[in-house]
Amino acid sequence: MKKTIITVVGKDTVGIIARVCTYLAGNGINILDISQTIVQGYFNMMMIVDTNPTDKNFGDMADELGRLGEEIGVVIKCQKEEIFDQMHRI
16 A cells, blocks of 8 residues: 555635545545644645555646645645655654
8 A cells, every 4th residue: 555645734615625535536546544624714634545546656646736736725735654754753
């Protein structure tokens, strides 16, 4: 399994989760875990997804999600699990 951490941050609007999940489902990417909060009108979501089933390479997926974020007014970032883990080691 190839896990990727996806974060979505920005001003809360209708349809953020729907648009991100539609992209993921359309590319065969399975959501393993998801957490989202809204704090004083700001949306924050973290997802752990399995990118193994998709034919897209990581760079293309990250770029496409970044562009999707621009379209809907949020910032979407992707990190491979192993890099995320190394960056957050104590």
